[in-house]
Amino acid sequence: MAIERIGPRLSARLTYLLKRVLVDLEDLHAEHLAPVGVSGRELGVLLLLDGPDATSQQQAAGRLGVDRTTMVGLVDGLEAKGLVARRADAEDRRRNVLALTDAGYEALARALRASDEAERQLLTELDDDESAQLRTLLARLAWNRSEP
Amino acid sequence: MAIERIGPRLSARLTYLLKRVLVDLEDLHAEHLAPVGVSGRELGVLLLLDGPDATSQQQAAGRLGVDRTTMVGLVDGLEAKGLVARRADAEDRRRNVLALTDAGYEALARALRASDEAERQLLTELDDDESAQLRTLLARLAWNRSEP
DNA sequence: TATTGTTATACTCTATAACTATA
């Protein structure tokens, strides 16, 4: 993106710092996830479905923080790649239960390694202690505000 | 947004934490900036123009990290509100030199107080020391990666 | 009547390409 040097007033804003770091991290993810064939957003869905309990599309949308209409296209893409399977819930036929396919589990494992590498490159300037601090502070903000 | 509880796998991802916190902060800004009549994005432009050196539209776009075509609409809006004035550069008539109007300076001062309050509410769970740590860590990441 | 998934539509944000006026 090659942003030019900026005044101290703007770079002191927390919004600006968060956005800059997030954009960098998303760029790194795009780069490292490309060979795996999934986007960062899709990795989120795969992570969500990698568990023991059945998940409907609407549950997945709620947990991911997107609209249920957005989830339709997301699942369409993953199904077309053969990574996720829809099947009608036996107890409530309105629901689609989502599940990872074998290829989905493989893609998830590879995508997680790619994401780890992207995070590692972002945090290259911080030592392990500082990286852990950053995660802890962000996690506290994320939890305490969005989940009253 | 009322995001449901989510698995530890996804909430451990740095991208997810950063986005959650950024969305919260943007929501707080939207709320507190509404009475001032400027958006968070517009506050960024006002901050950029609040300095001694003349700034062209393209310079402002570069420093803000947006395309110059995006900057046109942004300046259009601020000009319509009477907060920013365009004038042709005397030395290079192709350039628009941007400057804050008196109303622009007033709006900037009020918007800054609103932004401070939004940040304060976001960081309410952290003490001063932790807030400063968070800023420092984010600033180091923002600098070291985007400005090689 | 309410809910899940779906489609159609619109709105926002952003970038690419082409135009103009200056250089």
Add this chain to the structure above:
DNA sequence: TATAGTTATAGAGTATAACAATA
């Protein structure tokens, strides 16, 4: 010819409203 600003256009991303199937 190259550059600053502008316009038109298109591409993501997302949300609202309406519809079908099911509860």
